[in-house]
Amino acid sequence: MPRLTRWPIWKRLRRRARRQWLIARALNRARALQPVQNRTGTIRRGDILAFVTLRNELVRLPWFFRHYRQLGVQHFLVVDNASTDGSAEWLAGQPDVSLWRTGASYKEARFGMDWLNALLRRYGSGHWCLTVDPDEFLIYPHHDTRPLQALTDWLDAGEVRSFSAMLLDMYPRGSLVSQPYRSGQDPFEIARWFDPANYTIRKNGEYGNLWIQGGPRCRSFFRDNPQNGPALNKIPLVRWRRSYAYVSSTHMLLPRSLNIVYDEHGGEKASGCLLHAKFLSTFVEKSAEELTRRQHYADSQEYMAYHSGLQDDPDFWCAQSCELQDWRQLEDLGLISKGHWA
Amino acid sequence: MSGDGAEIRLGVIMLCHDELPIAARMARVWAEGGAAVVVHVDAKAPAADMAAMRGGLADLPQVLFSPRHSCEWGMFSLVQATQDAAALLLDRFEDLTHVMVVSGSCLPLRPVQDLRAFLALYPRRDFIESVTAADVGWTVGGLNEERFTLRFPFSWRRQRKLFDRHVALQRRLGYRRRIPQGLVPHLGSQWWCLTRATLRAILADPRRAEFDRYFRRVWIPDESYFQTLARRHSQNIESRSLTLAKFDGQGKPYIFYNDHLEMLEQSRCFVARKIWRGAHRLYAHFPHGDAARPQVDEPRPERLDRIVSQAVARRSLGRPGLYMQSRFPLKDRENGKTAAPYAVLQGFSDLFPGFESWLSSRVDADVHGHLFAVHGAEFAGRAPIGPGALSDSAALRDLDPRGFLANLIRITRRMQAWQFSPRDGQEMNWFTATDPNARIFVITGAWAVPLLHSDMPFDDIRRVAAILQRTELAQMEVLNSVWLKAQTQVWALGDFCARPADALRGVLRQLGGDPEAATNLPVMRDVAGMGRFLQRLRNAGLRPQLMGEFPATDIAPAPPAPPAPDPEESSAP
Numbered sequence: 001m002p003r004l005t006r007w008p009i010w011k012r013l014r015r016r017a018r019r020q021w022l023i024a025r026a027l028n029r030a031r032a033l034q035p036v037q038n039r040t041g042t043i044r045r046g047d048i049l050a051f052v053t054l055r056n057e058l059v060r061l062p063w064f065f066r067h068y069r070q071l072g073v074q075h076f077l078v079v080d081n082a083s084t085d086g087s088a089e090w091l092a093g094q095p096d097v098s099l100w101r102t103g104a105s106y107k108e109a110r111f112g113m114d115w116l117n118a119l120l121r122r123y124g125s126g127h128w129c130l131t132v133d134p135d136e137f138l139i140y141p142h143h144d145t146r147p148l149q150a151l152t153d154w155l156d157a158g159e160v161r162s163f164s165a166m167l168l169d170m171y172p173r174g175s176l177v178s179q180p181y182r183s184g185q186d187p188f189e190i191a192r193w194f195d196p197a198n199y200t201i202r203k204n205g206e207y208g209n210l211w212i213q214g215g216p217r218c219r220s221f222f223r224d225n226p227q228n229g230p231a232l233n234k235i236p237l238v239r240w241r242r243s244y245a246y247v248s249s250t251h252m253l254l255p256r257s258l259n260i261v262y263d264e265h266g267g268e269k270a271s272g273c274l275l276h277a278k279f280l281s282t283f284v285e286k287s288a289e290e291l292t293r294r295q296h297y298a299d300s301q302e303y304m305a306y307h308s309g310l311q312d313d314p315d316f317w318c319a320q321s322c323e324l325q326d327w328r329q330l331e332d333l334g335l336i337s338k339g340h341w342a
Numbered sequence: 343m344s345g346d347g348a349e350i351r352l353g354v355i356m357l358c359h360d361e362l363p364i365a366a367r368m369a370r371v372w373a374e375g376g377a378a379v380v381v382h383v384d385a386k387a388p389a390a391d392m393a394a395m396r397g398g399l400a401d402l403p404q405v406l407f408s409p410r411h412s413c414e415w416g417m418f419s420l421v422q423a424t425q426d427a428a429a430l431l432l433d434r435f436e437d438l439t440h441v442m443v444v445s446g447s448c449l450p451l452r453p454v455q456d457l458r459a460f461l462a463l464y465p466r467r468d469f470i471e472s473v474t475a476a477d478v479g480w481t482v483g484g485l486n487e488e489r490f491t492l493r494f495p496f497s498w499r500r501q502r503k504l505f506d507r508h509v510a511l512q513r514r515l516g517y518r519r520r521i522p523q524g525l526v527p528h529l530g531s532q533w534w535c536l537t538r539a540t541l542r543a544i545l546a547d548p549r550r551a552e553f554d555r556y557f558r559r560v561w562i563p564d565e566s567y568f569q570t571l572a573r574r575h576s577q578n579i580e581s582r583s584l585t586l587a588k589f590d591g592q593g594k595p596y597i598f599y600n601d602h603l604e605m606l607e608q609s610r611c612f613v614a615r616k617i618w619r620g621a622h623r624l625y626a627h628f629p630h631g632d633a634a635r636p637q638v639d640e641p642r643p644e645r646l647d648r649i650v651s652q653a654v655a656r657r658s659l660g661r662p663g664l665y666m667q668s669r670f671p672l673k674d675r676e677n678g679k680t681a682a683p684y685a686v687l688q689g690f691s692d693l694f695p696g697f698e699s700w701l702s703s704r705v706d707a708d709v710h711g712h713l714f715a716v717h718g719a720e721f722a723g724r725a726p727i728g729p730g731a732l733s734d735s736a737a738l739r740d741l742d743p744r745g746f747l748a749n750l751i752r753i754t755r756r757m758q759a760w761q762f763s764p765r766d767g768q769e770m771n772w773f774t775a776t777d778p779n780a781r782i783f784v785i786t787g788a789w790a791v792p793l794l795h796s797d798m799p800f801d802d803i804r805r806v807a808a809i810l811q812r813t814e815l816a817q818m819e820v821l822n823s824v825w826l827k828a829q830t831q832v833w834a835l836g837d838f839c840a841r842p843a844d845a846l847r848g849v850l851r852q853l854g855g856d857p858e859a860a861t862n863l864p865v866m867r868d869v870a871g872m873g874r875f876l877q878r879l880r881n882a883g884l885r886p887q888l889m890g891e892f893p894a895t896d897i898a899p900a901p902p903a904p905p906a907p908d909p910e911e912s913s914a915p
Contacts, residue, residue: 142599145600150618196730199749200741219733223737226735264670268669318731320728337660340656
């Protein structure tokens with residue numbers, strides 16, 4: 001860490017100003033949140049909390065909750081961005097969910113991050129907080145035998161405050177439409193393939209985080225302009241404090257030291273990954289809808305690329321794709337690491 | 343001497359600071375196994391938890407509570423707590439023969455009777471790890487002897503900066519504390535098991551006040567106080583701990599979980615530290631064994647040792663050639679830039695149009711085309727998607743060429759070999775040249791062969807030749823630098839053409855193929871006219887430096903195979 005302190009002071013001041021601006025903005029935007037079901041009173045000391053923004057994800061919710069409850073998330077704080085498919089009603093009926101509703105623009109709220117930053121600040125301080133999308137499923141080394149609490153206890157013991165989990169795009173073999181996803185089903189029964197080793201990594205000097213791109217989306221839709229491809233680096237699990245803020249999605253945070261989730265001297269820190277169940281039959285309708293809403297990053301450029309790509313041949317699968325087995329496989333491939341948590 | 347441990351009366355000092363319900367459970371295990379227990383609870387623990395613990399253990403007369411100290415890691419308060427607890431134990435239970443120190447998160451893996459029976463085999467032995475400070479190599483923070491000769495008024499955990507500066511200052515000033523006469527500093531695990539006689543002698547040492555005063559300012563005295571004084575008073579030291587306590591390389595105790603159950607059972611250790619508070623299966627399963635028939639076999643923690651040292655190595659060294667979200671080494675801190683040997687072949691495909699297929703049928707390797715070609719990666723068979731689902735897109739590759747190369751080598755089982763030329767992207771030259779896994783074979787000036795056969799206007803040829811020569815000269819500078827780690831072999835075009843079979847034999851040998859397979863040479867492009875061509879370049883004001891000797895009048899070295907008049911391949915740059 002001493003190296004960080006040698007950074008020119010003005011850069012530190014600029015980052016501090018940016019962090020404070022992010023927090024102020026979050027508090028301002030959060031006024032658009034209307035509490036629907038506030039059960040935050042039931043949160044106990046040491047609970048692990050999940051923070052989610054969603055819109056029309058009813059079909060995914062049962063498996064999402066099953067996965068995270070099994071890992072040991074004790075409370076879910078959800079922002080519903082004007083769902084019309086009954087997601088809100090379903091969520092309000094869950095005993096471990098606090099629900100807020102807003103009809104405000106997702107894009108204006110920096111793709112929902114302002115809302116979540118505000119909730120994190122208000123309810124997350126002192127807790128391990130997991131910030132994920134409804135199609136992101138966290139796995140980490142030993143997740144099949146050790147609950148999330150074991151991981152966070154271990155991170156606490158090592159005085160580690162943030163945990164990296166890169167986004168791993170999962171896709172089915174064959175076309176998306178031909179294998180319909182049913183509610184409550186394990187999405188990785190269908191989308192069980194991934195790209196093993198085509199990720200590009202660069203370091204972001206300003207925030208200190210790694211910028212990871214690649215995977216099936218990049219090679220299929222962004223092969224000529226990969227700079228515009230989606231970022232896959234994520235830091236979803238953080239022991240939150242009031243002064244923290246997510247800068248851009250969960251890709252990076254301020255203060256900068258939270259982004260140093262990697263070792264620079266040859267060693268490996270522990271890391272997990274977020275299995276991304278985006279590419280299911282639900283995706284085709286979703287991408288058409290998002291295209292008209294234009295509420296996503298960079299004017300939904302990503303969705304435009306998908307949509308044109310999906311129309312002729314919606315198949316990411318190739319002979320080099322790997323079929324998901326378990327976390328050990330991902331560890332061997334070097335996508336995640338157990339570090340010294342063996 | 344019998345083996346049932348009946349004559350051994352064991353006393354246990356249990357040091358707890360949090361997770362008191364678990365500690366209470368462990369105290370019960372020890373007490374019900376026939377040990378007398380004195381519990382020390384950190385003064386910082388909440389009073390309610392403390393009351394609950396006292397209440398829960400009230401039915402056990404052999405469990406006592408010692409005066410509470412507020413303990414801080416690395417400070418003398420921990421020794422004081424141990425001393426007080428030991429004194430209480432020895433005073434109240436006069437028949438004790440041994441005293442052991444455990445923590446609240448230590449779990450007895452075998453019945454306490456096993457331990458007693460084991461101790462009965464060596465009734466006068468003190469089990470305490472005790473290594474002279476000069477010889478320990480394992481302390482984190484790098485302070486061994488200096489723990490005893492410097493002063494440590496600041497907390498390492500809370501005031502790290504002050505701590506480090508204070509140490510640096512004392513070193514610079516050459517400050518040294520005097521070690522009390524008669525003491526030889528020793529270090530070791532704080533989880534010891536001493537005989538009554540030794541412990542009594544340590545506590546009743548006539549110079550104890552002096553020693554305590556001294557150790558008050560020693561860093562982490564709980565790892566040195568008893569370890570040093572035992573050397574003064576014990577007749578029979580067995581320098582090892584009966585507690586399995588591993589460190590994870592970051593100075594933190596290694597933690598055990600449910601999935602370690604089988605390994606812990608196999609280890610046959612008496613006590614393990616530290617167990618995760620939620621590892622219910624471990625707490626339910628252990629202590630495991632038949633208390634009525636105590637076993638006295640030795641602990642065998644080798645397998646666990648191996649697992650732990652692997653974990654430590656993973657954290658500190660990592661896997662060579664891996665660049666990922668939690669391992670992104672700085673330049674030259676990679677501990678292995680790539681995962682396996684690979685070969686870079688430069689100039690061969692210019693000279694032999696069918697070189698790729700020729701080579702791939704003779705060595706056990708994936709032979710690619712120009713992976714770093716400007717227009718995109720040419721994977722073997724020109725597949726659009728290469729190993730690891732790498733794309734052949736130039737833009738994607740050039741976003742992170744190091745990652746591209748490292749991914750390719752790490753994900754494939756076989757050796758990787760690819761063609762290279764000054765026409766390709768040169769970003770990775772330093773990387774490959776400083777990588778011991780690289781085997782680089784270069785025919786310098788071979789890029790002139792396609793130019794020789796090109797039908798471009800001569801002005802363009804001259805310009806292209808100038809660019810390629812400049813590029814290759816820069817590359818040669820890298821290959822000739824003092825930082826070179828790759829195995830390289832460089833021929834000038836003229837030398838190579840004089841004896842191509844010999845050179846190719848060498849290449850095959852180095853790539854693990856059969857050198858004799860080189861007798862059947864690949865079809866070679868005609869280099870007749872090269873001398874004249876080079877002279878024309880000279881006449882146009884360019885000085886060809888890399889081709890070696892070609893007479894300006896046209897007597898090219900006789901090609902061993904009939905010249906192949908094929909104008910295809912990548913002749914047009």
